[in-house]
């Protein structure tokens with residue numbers, strides 16, 4: 001049977017793993033949260049007005065206006081399933097992207 005110390009250590013390792021995983025995902029998103037929310041507002045308005053043509057036209061237009069690197073932005077959006085403008089609106093959720101990293105229960 002595992003001692004309390006073993007259990008605590010396993011829990012610590014698991015938390016450390018989750019923190020590293022979340023940090024890796026978050027680092028793929030090249031925008032900070034206010035920028036991402038602005039991007040999503042822009043893309044959502046564009047999709048409502050013009051529909052989605054299965055590209056990231058609206059997202060790219062916003063990124064170019066704000067000097068955001070398109071390749072890095074695409075990698076970040078794809079990490080969350082945003083392969084075209086409507087998918088960006090549907091799948092990229094700032095609450096998920098910027099979920100607070102689990103902390104040790106001290």
Ligand SMILES: [Zn+2]
Nearest residue numbers: 052054084086
């Ligand atoms: Zn689409």
